[in-house]
Amino acid sequence: MRMTVKIFGVIAALGLLLAAVPAVAHHSFAAAFDENHPINLQGTVTKVELVNPHAWIWIDVKGADGNVTNWGIEGGPPTNLLRNGITKTSLPIGTEIKLFGYQAKSGEPKGVGVFVEYLDGRKVFMGGSAPGADGNPTPAKKE
Amino acid sequence: MRNRMLWITSALTAAMVVAVSMAVLLAQAPSGRTQAPSGAKKALPQTATSTDAAIKASEDAFKKSLELKNYTVPKKPWGEPDLSGVWLTATYTRLQRPQELGDKEFYTEEEAIAEYKKAAESDAEVDPRTVHYDWKEYAMDAWQGGATPNLRTSLIVDPKNGRLPPLTPEAQQRRAAAAAAAKQLDPMLGIKTFGNLYTRCVLGLGALPLVRGGMPGADSAAAAAGVTAEAFFFQSPGYVTIVMQSNNDVRIIPTDNTRPHVPSQVRQWLGDSRGHWEGNTLVVESTNFNDPKPATHFLGATDSLSIVERFTRVGPNTMRYQYTVTDPKTWTRPWSVDTTMPRVDPSMIYEFACHEQNYGLINVVTGTQIRFREGVRDLRGNGAPE
Amino acid sequence: MRIGWTGLSAFLAAMAIVWAATITSEGQAPAAGRGQAAAPQTAAPAAGRQAAAPRPAGAAQGARTEDGRPNLNGIWQAINTANWDVEAHQAEAGPHNDIMGAWGAQPAGMGIVEGGAIPYKPEALKKKQDNFKNRMLVKITNDPHRFDTGDPELECFRPGVPRANYMPFPFQIFQNRDQILMVYEYKGAMRTIFMDKHQDAPVDSWMGWSNGRWEGDTLVVDVTGFNGHQWLDRAGNFFSDTAHVVERWTPRGRDHMMYEATIEDPAVYTRPWKISFPIYRRLEPNAQLLEFNCVPFVEEMLYTPLGLYNPPNRSSR
Numbered sequence: 001m002r003m004t005v006k007i008f009g010v011i012a013a014l015g016l017l018l019a020a021v022p023a024v025a026h027h028s029f030a031a032a033f034d035e036n037h038p039i040n041l042q043g044t045v046t047k048v049e050l051v052n053p054h055a056w057i058w059i060d061v062k063g064a065d066g067n068v069t070n071w072g073i074e075g076g077p078p079t080n081l082l083r084n085g086i087t088k089t090s091l092p093i094g095t096e097i098k099l100f101g102y103q104a105k106s107g108e109p110k111g112v113g114v115f116v117e118y119l120d121g122r123k124v125f126m127g128g129s130a131p132g133a134d135g136n137p138t139p140a141k142k143e
Numbered sequence: 144m145r146n147r148m149l150w151i152t153s154a155l156t157a158a159m160v161v162a163v164s165m166a167v168l169l170a171q172a173p174s175g176r177t178q179a180p181s182g183a184k185k186a187l188p189q190t191a192t193s194t195d196a197a198i199k200a201s202e203d204a205f206k207k208s209l210e211l212k213n214y215t216v217p218k219k220p221w222g223e224p225d226l227s228g229v230w231l232t233a234t235y236t237r238l239q240r241p242q243e244l245g246d247k248e249f250y251t252e253e254e255a256i257a258e259y260k261k262a263a264e265s266d267a268e269v270d271p272r273t274v275h276y277d278w279k280e281y282a283m284d285a286w287q288g289g290a291t292p293n294l295r296t297s298l299i300v301d302p303k304n305g306r307l308p309p310l311t312p313e314a315q316q317r318r319a320a321a322a323a324a325a326k327q328l329d330p331m332l333g334i335k336t337f338g339n340l341y342t343r344c345v346l347g348l349g350a351l352p353l354v355r356g357g358m359p360g361a362d363s364a365a366a367a368a369g370v371t372a373e374a375f376f377f378q379s380p381g382y383v384t385i386v387m388q389s390n391n392d393v394r395i396i397p398t399d400n401t402r403p404h405v406p407s408q409v410r411q412w413l414g415d416s417r418g419h420w421e422g423n424t425l426v427v428e429s430t431n432f433n434d435p436k437p438a439t440h441f442l443g444a445t446d447s448l449s450i451v452e453r454f455t456r457v458g459p460n461t462m463r464y465q466y467t468v469t470d471p472k473t474w475t476r477p478w479s480v481d482t483t484m485p486r487v488d489p490s491m492i493y494e495f496a497c498h499e500q501n502y503g504l505i506n507v508v509t510g511t512q513i514r515f516r517e518g519v520r521d522l523r524g525n526g527a528p529e
Numbered sequence: 530m531r532i533g534w535t536g537l538s539a540f541l542a543a544m545a546i547v548w549a550a551t552i553t554s555e556g557q558a559p560a561a562g563r564g565q566a567a568a569p570q571t572a573a574p575a576a577g578r579q580a581a582a583p584r585p586a587g588a589a590q591g592a593r594t595e596d597g598r599p600n601l602n603g604i605w606q607a608i609n610t611a612n613w614d615v616e617a618h619q620a621e622a623g624p625h626n627d628i629m630g631a632w633g634a635q636p637a638g639m640g641i642v643e644g645g646a647i648p649y650k651p652e653a654l655k656k657k658q659d660n661f662k663n664r665m666l667v668k669i670t671n672d673p674h675r676f677d678t679g680d681p682e683l684e685c686f687r688p689g690v691p692r693a694n695y696m697p698f699p700f701q702i703f704q705n706r707d708q709i710l711m712v713y714e715y716k717g718a719m720r721t722i723f724m725d726k727h728q729d730a731p732v733d734s735w736m737g738w739s740n741g742r743w744e745g746d747t748l749v750v751d752v753t754g755f756n757g758h759q760w761l762d763r764a765g766n767f768f769s770d771t772a773h774v775v776e777r778w779t780p781r782g783r784d785h786m787m788y789e790a791t792i793e794d795p796a797v798y799t800r801p802w803k804i805s806f807p808i809y810r811r812l813e814p815n816a817q818l819l820e821f822n823c824v825p826f827v828e829e830m831l832y833t834p835l836g837l838y839n840p841p842n843r844s845s846r
Contacts, residue, residue, distance in 0.1 A: 031514065032506035033274045049673070050732045051756075052371065052495035053344070053390075054503055055281075058672075072672055074503065076281030078732065079371045079388055079493050084282060087731040102274045105510030110671065112276055114269075125280045220595040227705075333837045334828055345824045377710045379602055379703040384710060386719055393717040395701065395818055402815055411820040491708075491721060494734040498824045499686045499758070502671035508837045 033112045037103040041071060041111075042119070045095045050078045050088050057113065059097065073099060073113040081125055091124055197286055198263050202256050204485075205292045208458050209252065216423055216456045219378060223398070224423045226376050226383060226454055229492065230462050230484035232349055233285040233372035235262035238356040238480075240297035240305030248305065249294045259292035288372065289485045298356040301467075301479040307442070314443060314473040334508055340412075340438045342504055344497035347390025348372070351413050351429060352441065352450060352466045354482050374484070375492035376454075383418060383425060383454075391495040396427050404430050410446060425454040444470045460486035592783055594704060599746045599780040601702045601709070604811040604818065607788070610638030611695040612682070614764035615804060616646060624665050635763075641695065643803040647766060653797040660765025669831045676758040680765070684831060685823035687718045687735035689759030690752050690774055691790040691804065699811050701818050709741060709748070714818045722750050730754025733770060748778040768794040784810035 043059035055075040060068045078086065091097075096119050104110040116124045216224040235258070240247070250258060263286035269277045278284050297305035310318070340346040349355050353374055373388035385394040392413060400419035409415070410433035418427040434446045441448075453465040462484045469477040594600050610618070617640035623633035649657060663678035682688055688696055698714040707725035712718075722741040730738030730753050738754035757770030772794040779787045786808040793801035832838035 031508075031511040032503060033510065035272070035274045047673070049500070051500045051734075052388075052493070053497050053500065056500075056502065072502075074276065074506075076276045076278065076283055077371050077495075078281070079373070079495070080282035080288065082493055082731055083487075083489065088733060100271065101276075104506055105513050106506065108671075110506065112274060114271055114273070114275070114277055116276075116280065123280055334832050335838070343824065343828065345822065377703055377705070377708070379705055379710075381602070382703055384703050384712065386710070386712075391717070391719060393712050393719055395712065397817075405817065405819070409819065412822055413820070491723075493732070494687075494736055496687055496735050499681075499735060502675075505669070505671040505832075505835060505837065508832075509835075512837075 032104060033102040034105045035102060038100065039103050039111050040098070040100050041073075042096065042098040043071065045091060045093055045097060046070060047093070048088065048091050050082075050086075052077045052079060055081075057091070057097070057116065061109075069109050072110040073101060073116070074111070075113055075116065075125070086125065097124060198260055201259070201263075201286060201289065201291050204460070205256070205259075206252070208291070208461055208483075209294075211458050211461075214456075214458055221380050223378065223420065224425075224456055225378065226425060226456055226462065227378040228490045229373050229375045229388075229487040230353075230464075231285075231289050231372060231487050232353045232355075232374055232484060233288055233290050234293065234298070234354055234356050234482065235259055235266075235285060235290060236293040236295060236298055236356050236482065238298045239307060240299070244296050244305075246304065247296055248300075248303075250296060252294070255292040255294050259286075259290075263290075283371075285372070289487060291483075291485050293482065295482070298354065298480045298482050299478055300481045302476075308474045308476045308478050311471070311473060311475055318443065333512075334504070335437055340435065341390070342507055344390060344501050344504070345438075346412055347387050347392045347495070347497070349389065350374075350385070350387045350392040350394060351416075352452065352468070352480070353385075354464055354480065354484065355441070356482075371495065373487050373492070375490070383427075386492050388492055388495060390497045391492070396425075398425065407431070410434070414448070414450070423455055427452045427454070440470075441468070443473055444468070445472045447472045457483070462486075592780075594706075596706050598704075598706075598743055599748070600704065601748065601778065601780065601786070602704050604699050604701045604816045605786065605808050606697075606699040606811055607695040607806055607808050609641060609695060609806050610636050611641045611804070611806065612692065612697055612762055613638065614640070615695075615762045615766055616640045616642050616764070618764070641804040641806045643805060648799045648802055650797060650799055657765050657767060660760065660767055662765075664763060664765055667830060667834075669835065680763050681735075681758060681760055682763065683827075685716060685827045686758070687716060688713070689735050689755065689761075690720065690737050690739070691776065691788075691792070692759065692761055693718055693720075693736065694776075694788060694790075694808070695806065698821060699816070699818060712818060714821050716821060716823060717818075722748075727751075733757075735759060737774065744777075746780060748776075750776040750778070752776065767797070768792065769796045771796050778808075781807070784812065 041059065041061050043061035045057060046060050047056075047058040049056040049058075055078045057073045057075060059071050059073065061071050062068050097116060098119060099113040099116045101111045101113040101115075118124060219225050219227075263284070266284045266286060267279060269279060279287065282288070299305045299307065302308055334343060341348055349372070371388040375386040375388070377384045377386065381397060381399045383396045383398055385396065387393075394413055394416055396416045396418040398418040398420065400417070402417070404417060405415045410431050412433055412435065414429035415431040416427050416429045418425050420426070428449065428451050430449045432440055432444075432446050432448045439445070448468070448470045450469070451467045453463075455463040455465075457463045463481070464484050465479065465481045467477050467479040468474070591600055594602075613635050618635065618638055620637040621635040623629055623635050626633060647657075660678075660680075664680045665683060666678040667684060668678055669675045669684070682692075682696075687693075693700065693711075693713045693715065696713065696715045700711055700713040703710040703712070705724075707723070709722040709724060711720050711722070718736060720736040720739055722739040724741050724743075727740035732738075733754050733756040735756060735758065737752040739750050739752050741748055741750040743749070752774040753772075755768065755770055755772050755774075757768070757772070760767050772792065774793075775791045777787075777789040779789075781787050787805065788808050789803060789805040791801050791803050792798070829838050
């Protein structure tokens with residue numbers, strides 16, 4: 001059952017039909033998410049689970065039909081963020097964020113967030129803004 | 144392995160803001176006590192430094208450590224050398240020396256720094272096609288955590304060629320059988336065949352031995368991404384207790400040298416450890432490893448594994464870590480590693496309730512089952528099962 | 530379209546293996562060639578210092594640490610049935626008694642709640658009763674609803690505080706001046722108690738965030754930052770993420786401690802309430818925490834209903 005998601009922002013023309021998609025060593029992470037279903041989402045934070053092994057951010061995303069779907073977005077372990085001063089209140093409930101990532105292979109409203117940003121492009125978890133980080137995913141470079 | 148490719152918007156990555164400059168903390172010499180966290184909430188570090196600055200700081204710390212002579216390790220009130228604190232287990236140094244380096248055991252200082260820079264910059268790149276959160280956003284790249292350059296070309300120092308000794312015939316058979324079984328893998332068997340011990344949250348990454356470096360054939364940047372690669376050493380009378388950040392695996396090591404190992408029928412995931420002091424070095428011997436099938440211990444080792452580790456503090460922020468691995472059912476002779484671990488601040492460890500929060504396992508196994516039904520036979524991309 | 534699975538690490542290789550190795554038994558645990566030293570090793574103290582010899586673990590500990598505090602180092606365990614039910618309870622047949630018989634039966638206990646009953650708000654008492662009804666209802670999901678039902682202990686989740694202290698397993702205290710580490714044999718669950726430079730919990734957790742101080746010879750520990758998924762026992766008693774637990778650990782002689790905890794949570798209880806019970810030192814000369822890694826013991830229970838352990842239409846393998 002594949003969810004239809006209204007895409008906000010620039011749709012990534014990523015050309016993802018690659019023969020060699022990088023896979024991840026530390027656990028078979030990539031199996032969970034679908035490299036053929038990138039997602040660009042914008043929504044309101046409803047819950048932040050700043051836990052190991054993966055932080056999860058839950059956001060309400062409004063579809064084109066006006067219905068709201070709650071998406072769960074997986075991030076990294078928060079440990080080093082905590083060492084750097086991030087706390088459970090750093091991303092308050094109700095904040096608008098946008099993200100680029102990949103949807104769960106199962107088709108559920110879940111995904112992994114590759115880049116998670118405030119609307120102005122600042123990274124949620126890294127604080128400062130990166131030159132060129134306008135929040136839009138960059139087109140794939142064909143090798 | 145993460146294959147990162149240089150990106151046309153490398154400005155995006157090379158100049159990506161580094162929220163962490165752990166390397167700066169490396170230059171500080173802590174007192175002998177552990178540092179409890181400060182009471183004030185820190186503002187997000189707005190260090191608009193590039194990777195270059197963090198790398199430079201690591202290199203400076205590295206050079207400083209090379210100049211350190213006649214270091215006197217502080218002692219605990221009861222007389223033991225102070226090993227306490229959090230130590231980084233991530234490194235860009237490969238476990239095995241690359242073949243092309245032959246017998247070259249050491250880099251020059253310049254070469255070591257160049258290797259490190261290459262690895263760190265490769266680590267810092269992010270390819271949006273990688274189906275993974277950006278490690279850097281979570282300060283997980285090893286250069287963000289304080290990994291340092293290393294003069295050695297490999298973690299392994301014995302055998303002298305810096306590579307693992309040959310496998311026993313028995314071990315070769317096991318591997319061949321496993322490879323064949325993997326091709327026959329029934330994709331519907333589920334958790335115990337798909338989930339490695341970390342994905343299942345049975346064990347974290349690298350509690351024993353602590354530093355594993357790159358795997359044969361892996362690029363060093365990939366090897367360094369120890370997820371939460373920190374080991375917290377808590378030292379109290381009669382014990383050194385290691386709490387790993389990864390999965391909060393705990394190793395309780397009695398150091399008073401008064402007792403034998405547990406009985407042979409008692410087998411454990413992390414074995415059974417006994418420690419004693421030899422001068423300023425804590426020597427820890429671990430035996431009684433369980434049979435973790437369908438998984439294996441480190442690099443395919445069995446329940447006949449035994450490991451001897453040696454911990455020596457050689458600088459204010461540097462712990463020398465040596466270990467010797469013996470498994471007569473796997474390798475034809477023991478092999479040894481000699482490396483260092485930099486200090487991490489602050490001296491505390493966070494909860495890692497992996498199994499409790501393991502939404503990921505469900506997603507991983509579900510996704511893998513779907514892929515298998517779509518015709519991918521196994522994770523190495525061979526054809527569909529007959 | 531072929532999906533390329535490039536760049537797999539040895540981890541993935543090990544993960545995909547169906548292990549058919551035979552196990553050969555180890556025989557005697559190897560002594561690793563070392564002599565049986567009788568005396569504890571000690572590093573030579575720095576010249577000019579009156580360094581104390583390291584204390585051997587166990588019952589031979591000195592009563593005080595170098596900084597004059599009660600010495601809580603060692604292996605401890607509570608002896609009561611509070612993990613079944615912190616309130617007074619009679620013996621009962623257990624769940625699945627058609628299989629478990631006397632193994633699974635609940636023993637009786639006088640309870641550890643001072644005053645007898647937990648002062649629940651009416652809606653919270655209803656939730657406790659629902660918890661009890663659903664204490665073996667395991668519905669694991671890939672979202673926070675997995676915590677809606679089922680005793681966390683049953684699922685090998687962390688027990689939280691104070692429950693960890695009255696689990697039927699030993700725990701070990703490691704004591705330094707600025708941090709105290711407690712490791713519980715159940716799951717190897719651990720907590721650090723910050724004695725110095727307290728801070729508010731930066732993040733919620735199962736075992737809470739512990740700030741400690743000494744009041745005379747009593748270790749007082751202030752615990753907050755619970756994630757609210759904890760239960761207090763198998764009977765469904767619970768609190769929420771606004772819970773605040775204050776523990777008091779008071780030595781009574783070398784081998785006993787009196788433990789008290791005041792629990793308050795305005796979202797759940799009408800007032801704070803207290804538990805108390807003694808804790809006993811494990812005196813065996815070879816006392817040691819062993820592994821109780823229960824994750825593999827619960828995987829079949831958790832994942833079979835999702836078809837992820839043994840899926841419904843399993844092949845002949």
